[in-house]
Amino acid sequence: MATAPKFRIDIDVHDLLTHSAAGPVAAPAGKGMKLPDPVFPRFPEKLLDPGPNVIPEKRDWTLPQVYRKMRGWLFPYIQRAVAAFRRRGPFGRRWSRGLQFCLGHLG
Numbered sequence: 001m002a003t004a005p006k007f008r009i010d011i012d013v014h015d016l017l018t019h020s021a022a023g024p025v026a027a028p029a030g031k032g033m034k035l036p037d038p039v040f041p042r043f044p045e046k047l048l049d050p051g052p053n054v055i056p057e058k059r060d061w062t063l064p065q066v067y068r069k070m071r072g073w074l075f076p077y078i079q080r081a082v083a084a085f086r087r088r089g090p091f092g093r094r095w096s097r098g099l100q101f102c103l104g105h106l107g
Helices: 011-019 063-088 092-106
Strands: none
Touching: none
16 A cells, blocks of 8 residues: 655645745835825714713604614524524424424324
8 A cells, every 4th residue: 555645745845845944024115105095084073073962862863774774783683583493493493303203203
């Protein structure tokens, strides 16, 4: 029976990796480029606004704002819950298996 080699890559690549000089990698030279100017703050007039003195008791949300938030967390949450219910049954995995066992022996 043939024995497997110690390494499974090409011999030239193996020699290059094992016998190359180990040293710190030099940082690339800068090209004189810089990051673009940020668009922050988007609304500079709101940056210095301290807000109301008294917190409002009721907030007014528009229907598009509510729907956007629901799409962000409520709808995915309900989808996962429905998918888990379909996978496991109404009482979880253990209960549904026991119920199937009992119903199978009754019929």
